[in-house]
Amino acid sequence: MQTQHVTLAEQLMRGEVFSDQCPSRQILNHVTSRWGGLVLIALMSGTHRFSALRRKIRGISEKMLAQTLQILEQDGFVARTAYPVVPPHVEYTLTPLGREVARKVEALADWIETNLHEILSRRPGATN
């Protein structure tokens, strides 16, 4: 296999992921951020309330959950529905667009979980 020569034009045509200016990088960062992907995957199983998400996604803080949900809502991946009751009741659901990204993210996460044993066993120091 040889190192292949790739022109700038070819790079741009293949995709703008290698470019820092393209907004696609931002979206990619959102869905692959520390919590973004987990929120998307969590919502795949249906509508969740804020506190339900917090319990499900271990280790996430209130702040980061709120922030992540806002970003994903901005991107049109998550729909937020607030019921005007006391105490407050807010539901989060994936939009059709969100379901699609979530599926891609989940495919990645699933692959990792499926192959986790194989991966870990190859790591240095693995007892195997």
Next chain:
Amino acid sequence: MQTQHVTLAEQLMRGEVFSDQCPSRQILNHVTSRWGGLVLIALMSGTHRFSALRRKIRGISEKMLAQTLQILEQDGFVARTAYPVVPPHVEYTLTPLGREVARKVEALADWIETNLHEILSRRPGATN
């Protein structure tokens, strides 16, 4: 830090990314880190030398490229081959395992690029 009380055994048994103890979360972080995914995608087109990767992935520093490559090598996704010559010649290639993850990451990036217009047009402030 850990506001919920879930035993370690419980989390490990779930074996899911939602557990902050499960190693799968670390692997997920590696391949979705700022540079991890880009390195994987870059290597999909074949073997690359260190400097070739640096040129291809615009904006990455030597330090971060070296660090990212080491992590991906530890995970068994990237194979490093050093030829004992002067000046040094080192080649990086995806392992079979690495090719599989890379495909998933690429699928995600591709989806975003394909749907970028749709996503952006729904965002607040879009001229549409």
Next chain:
DNA sequence: CAGTATCCTCATTGATACTG
């Protein structure tokens, strides 16, 4: 319940210099 507001820590990253 579902957040905000504030403050603060520390991990990630970058710049620069150096080396086998």
Next chain:
DNA sequence: CAGTATCAATGAGGATACTG
């Protein structure tokens, strides 16, 4: 060429307290 070493800066993220 392919890194490592060191230091500095940024900002993502966490703890806590408070509110509609």
